[in-house]
Amino acid sequence: MRKVMKFGGTSVGSGEAMSRTADIIMSYDCQRAVVVSAMSGVTNSLLEMMGEGGREVPEYLDWLRQKHHDAARGNISNELMPEYLEQLEHRISGLGHLVHLYRQDEDRVMYQDALASWGERLSSLTLSFILRTRGADSLALTSEEIGIVASGPPGNGSAVLPATESNLRRTLSPLLNEGKVPIITGYYGADLKGRPLTFGRGGSDYSAAVVANGVDADVVEIWTDVDGFMSADPRVVKKARTIAEMDYGEAAELAYFGAKVLHPRTIEPAKRKGVAVLVKNTFNPSGQGTRIHGLDRNSKELLRSVALKTGLSIVKIYSSELVYQPDLVAKILEAISADGTTIYAVSTSLSTLAVVVPTGSVPEACNRLKGFRDQVEAVKVKEDAALICAVGDGMLESCGVSAKIFSAVADVGANVELISEGASDIALNFMVGGSKAVDVVKRLHELYIGD
Ligand code: ADP
Ligand code: ASP
Ligand code: MG
Numbered sequence: 329m330r331k332v333m334k335f336g337g338t339s340v341g342s343g344e345a346m347s348r349t350a351d352i353i354m355s356y357d358c359q360r361a362v363v364v365s366a367m368s369g370v371t372n373s374l375l376e377m378m379g380e381g382g383r384e385v386p387e388y389l390d391w392l393r394q395k396h397h398d399a400a401r402g403n404i405s406n407e408l409m410p411e412y413l414e415q416l417e418h419r420i421s422g423l424g425h426l427v428h429l430y431r432q433d434e435d436r437v438m439y440q441d442a443l444a445s446w447g448e449r450l451s452s453l454t455l456s457f458i459l460r461t462r463g464a465d466s467l468a469l470t471s472e473e474i475g476i477v478a479s480g481p482p483g484n485g486s487a488v489l490p491a492t493e494s495n496l497r498r499t500l501s502p503l504l505n506e507g508k509v510p511i512i513t514g515y516y517g518a519d520l521k522g523r524p525l526t527f528g529r530g531g532s533d534y535s536a537a538v539v540a541n542g543v544d545a546d547v548v549e550i551w552t553d554v555d556g557f558m559s560a561d562p563r564v565v566k567k568a569r570t571i572a573e574m575d576y577g578e579a580a581e582l583a584y585f586g587a588k589v590l591h592p593r594t595i596e597p598a599k600r601k602g603v604a605v606l607v608k609n610t611f612n613p614s615g616q617g618t619r620i621h622g623l624d625r626n627s628k629e630l631l632r633s634v635a636l637k638t639g640l641s642i643v644k645i646y647s648s649e650l651v652y653q654p655d656l657v658a659k660i661l662e663a664i665s666a667d668g669t670t671i672y673a674v675s676t677s678l679s680t681l682a683v684v685v686p687t688g689s690v691p692e693a694c695n696r697l698k699g700f701r702d703q704v705e706a707v708k709v710k711e712d713a714a715l716i717c718a719v720g721d722g723m724l725e726s727c728g729v730s731a732k733i734f735s736a737v738a739d740v741g742a743n744v745e746l747i748s749e750g751a752s753d754i755a756l757n758f759m760v761g762g763s764k765a766v767d768v769v770k771r772l773h774e775l776y777i778g779d
Pocket of ligand 3: 336530533588589590591
């Protein structure tokens, strides 16, 4: 049995949480590679440090040093403490040096991902010393050291799976065979020049799935702060239920369209190798959790889970040329996504193309649309829209499903702004105004999932 265990920000967020996490890791004796996030709040601070007008750099560095000291205190033995402190200091000063370069240089983008990745370098070091204190043969390893290869735009990279697999066979598999417990930095890989490239916020789940793919693990466990994958975000729907088993497809749709419990691309590397994904609660380890795998379900539940993605905009492009130029839609979509902007939904009519993108990407998208001056008559943007992803069995097969879903939308007085239906067999996606989105999710849950 070989597994990859990923612990999120809250699971390593304090000395107490790190101690629980260490208990969980020590409670197994199979081969295990551990992937960690930064301590909660750390990545946000690193990003804040890169902005203008925040605290002075030494203040951030002191805060980081103190936070990790506090987590180490009482968890790392007196014998190991000096070695830990020396390595921690080495990493903190490495960060200081990098910020200095970042502030001096015109081409700041080059350093952004490296800086953002620093929290994982500190948390993995701390957890590995805690495990050594408990007698495990543990070592901290960075994504560069084991060879997680990444490509794509800054802040939104993807792993190059074949290259990563061949590296991990060489770097990581032998360590697992020897019974070592590697603690690996989540969130990023290294591009072909060896520069850190992050996988987007929450990217450590994806890192874990990539590692599981590379070492042919039997399971990848995502240890977080809720009991599993639930029928809705429990912060939005208090009575959300934990789902015992899910198919890869269901989890992938929900994660992509807003269920924050998994990074949007976590399922893909796991599914490729048939690795099961188990979502578990660090704060309730005896709970069953959710098992995500290739599942052939017979039961037909109208609604299994609802996800919500806010911060989106609908860009409507008006062009009478759409009828005459069959390739215009493709060209416009290519222009909008040229910088790596994710397009969440597309809908077309005779002379209109509606495209859903993150609100932050709208100015750049509109800028690039200026290149279509001769073909496009107008561009209108509806900001503050939210996408709701409803996942259930046989969304396409059963009659009246949409009617039922949209009656819930009408119940709360929301207006459906755009529908994407039929592309997936199990999901129905639609947009509503941001202010009504939570009410829609609550109503759908109340009607079709219940208490
Ligand atoms: P971690 O730091 O462990 O990666 P995250 O905060 O990224 O944890 O993800 C866990 C959070 O995801 C939960 O606290 C919960 O609020 C949110 N969440 C959103 N949708 C769901 C869902 N369908 N099931 C479970 N949790 C969800
Ligand atoms: N630390 C990163 C973030 O906050 C990655 C992660 O937590 O998965 O986004
Ligand atoms: Mg997360």
